[in-house]
Amino acid sequence: NLGSKRVELEITDLAFDGKAVAHLDGKVVFLTGGLPGETVEAEITRTKPRYSEGVVHRILKASELRIPAICSHFGQCGGCTWQDLIYQQQLEFKKKQVTDCLQRIGGLMEVRIHDVVGSVELFNYRNKMEFSFHVTEDGGFTLGLHSRGRFDDIFDLDKCFLQSEVSNRIVHWVREFVERERIPVYDVKKHTGFMRFLMIRQAKRRSQLMVNIVTNYGEIPSREKLVRELTAAFPQITTIVHNQNGQKSNVATGEIETVLFGCGFIEERMFDGIFRIRANTFFQTNSIQTETLYRAAFEMLNPDKNDRVLDLYCGTGSIGILISHYVDHVTGVELVADAVEIARENAAVNNVQNITFYQGTVRDFLKKPQASETDHNIVIVDPPRAGLHPKALARIIKLKPKKILYISCNPATFARDAKELVTQGYRLPEVKPVDMFPHTMHIELVGVFHPD
Numbered sequence: 480n481l482g483s484k485r486v487e488l489e490i491t492d493l494a495f496d497g498k499a500v501a502h503l504d505g506k507v508v509f510l511t512g513g514l515p516g517e518t519v520e521a522e523i524t525r526t527k528p529r530y531s532e533g534v535v536h537r538i539l540k541a542s543e544l545r546i547p548a549i550c551s552h553f554g555q556c557g558g559c560t561w562q563d564l565i566y567q568q569q570l571e572f573k574k575k576q577v578t579d580c581l582q583r584i585g586g587l588m589e590v591r592i593h594d595v596v597g598s599v600e601l602f603n604y605r606n607k608m609e610f611s612f613h614v615t616e617d618g619g620f621t622l623g624l625h626s627r628g629r630f631d632d633i634f635d636l637d638k639c640f641l642q643s644e645v646s647n648r649i650v651h652w653v654r655e656f657v658e659r660e661r662i663p664v665y666d667v668k669k670h671t672g673f674m675r676f677l678m679i680r681q682a683k684r685r686s687q688l689m690v691n692i693v694t695n696y697g698e699i700p701s702r703e704k705l706v707r708e709l710t711a712a713f714p715q716i717t718t719i720v721h722n723q724n725g726q727k728s729n730v731a732t733g734e735i736e737t738v739l740f741g742c743g744f745i746e747e748r749m750f751d752g753i754f755r756i757r758a759n760t761f762f763q764t765n766s767i768q769t770e771t772l773y774r775a776a777f778e779m780l781n782p783d784k785n786d787r788v789l790d791l792y793c794g795t796g797s798i799g800i801l802i803s804h805y806v807d808h809v810t811g812v813e814l815v816a817d818a819v820e821i822a823r824e825n826a827a828v829n830n831v832q833n834i835t836f837y838q839g840t841v842r843d844f845l846k847k848p849q850a851s852e853t854d855h856n857i858v859i860v861d862p863p864r865a866g867l868h869p870k871a872l873a874r875i876i877k878l879k880p881k882k883i884l885y886i887s888c889n890p891a892t893f894a895r896d897a898k899e900l901v902t903q904g905y906r907l908p909e910v911k912p913v914d915m916f917p918h919t920m921h922i923e924l925v926g927v928f929h930p931d
């Protein structure tokens with residue numbers, strides 16, 4: 480013991496959320512900081528009946544897998560928790576996470592789990608970053624990213640390595656503009672003030688960049704000046720949009736959108752397709768690695784010309800549009816109306832005629848006669864982190880598809896849903912994990928289920 484709460488611990492493992500695992504007095508301790516194989520000095524910050532939590536203060540014996548992090552915000556930022564771990568080892572931990580989920584949650588011991596396909600780019604891989612405005616106690620404000628483990632604290636960002644250099648310079652420029660023009664910053668506790676988020680979306684395969692300013696209700700003060708000066712300072716900017724969100728929920732999506740400059744969207748190229756991205760619609764954030772993910776998925780699915788495909792949770796239609804060339808027909812289903820509108824535009828831009836889109840929830844769509852009457856024999860699902868709703872899953876099984884392609888950003892919910900599919904007579908021969916988010920513990924995976 481090194482004091483009342485300071486203890487020397489040996490780290491044995493990493494947990495699902497990237498925390499280090501150690502043991503103290505027969506109880507597990509989840510630590511922020513530290514890598515397996517290390518001896519550390521840590522402070523226990525919370526004690527619960529079944530586990531404790533703590534923070535690493537000093538590394539007493541460092542792991543050979545440790546490397547210096549390149550970012551000056553490392554440790555403070557909630558983003559790249561594994562930047563000090565060699566990349567190959569990050570991939571090993573991610574594979575272990577997938578294996579643990581499939582075995583412990585899914586009870587699936589026989590599935591072949593491929594090695595994780597690493598990201599081509601380790602930095603500057605994101606096409607979208609969201610920066611938050613935050614009122615500080617001294618009456619000032621910050622513009623940047625969330626402090627680690629704190630949803631209520633934003634640190635002033637100098638430089639983030641996950642998006643391009645120009646994105647960092649735009650953050651500095653907007654911060655100075657808001658300060659100079661004395662535009663009030665939104666206070667999440669009091670729900671007063673104006674500036675809420677700055678979002679930057681930048682295509683990787685096209686020279687197009689969107690600045691999206693998210694505010695409380697109202698017009699941006701000095702709006703013309705902002706557009707004139709910002710576009711003069713950054714000729715890379717192809718569109719600027721303003722989104723108003725007067726709701727208490729602290730999200731960077733707007734209820735009212737105004738295009739201040741350019742056409743209001745950017746376009747990204749994937750394979751030979753062109754995809755429009757608007758401020759409020761989902762698009763995979765690592766464009767280059769998305770191609771790797773889709774290639775793995777399509778190879779595993781191996782569709783044929785007579786197949787009729789249901790693309791559930793289709794977003795802006797990218798999967799359905801790309802696969803439409805190899806099958807008879809695709810029906811895309813998506814909840815967000817804006818996304819469906821763009822999905823239809825994307826189909827037209829790419830000259831795809833054998834695709835239709837339905838706006839609404841997957842559960843509601845699957846209740847409709849058109850879901851079963853149109854002979855869909857392949858179902859693709861790419862749900863949010865929560866995975867499939869049990870009713871949606873039951874209705875998918877009722878369609879008796881000959882293949883179900885499941886693309887997941889959460890191995891835990893994938894494993895839960897896989898267990899149900901296997902119980903209902905499907906088998907899952909293999910899964911392929913693909914790393915879309917280096918330096919974070921997130922992992923994407925694909926698997927195809929076949930009837931037994």
Ligand SMILES: C[S@@+](CC[C@H](N)C(=O)[O-])C[C@H]1O[C@@H](n2cnc3c(N)ncnc32)[C@H](O)[C@@H]1O
Pocket residue numbers: 761762763791792793794795796797798812813814815818839840841842861862863888
């Ligand atoms: C992980 S994204 C996948 C998007 C798309 N497949 C792609 O690769 O770009 C999940 C999508 O599901 C949509 N969504 C969430 N809940 C839904 C629901 N209950 N019914 C239909 N779509 C939903 C979200 O709006 C989002 O576009």
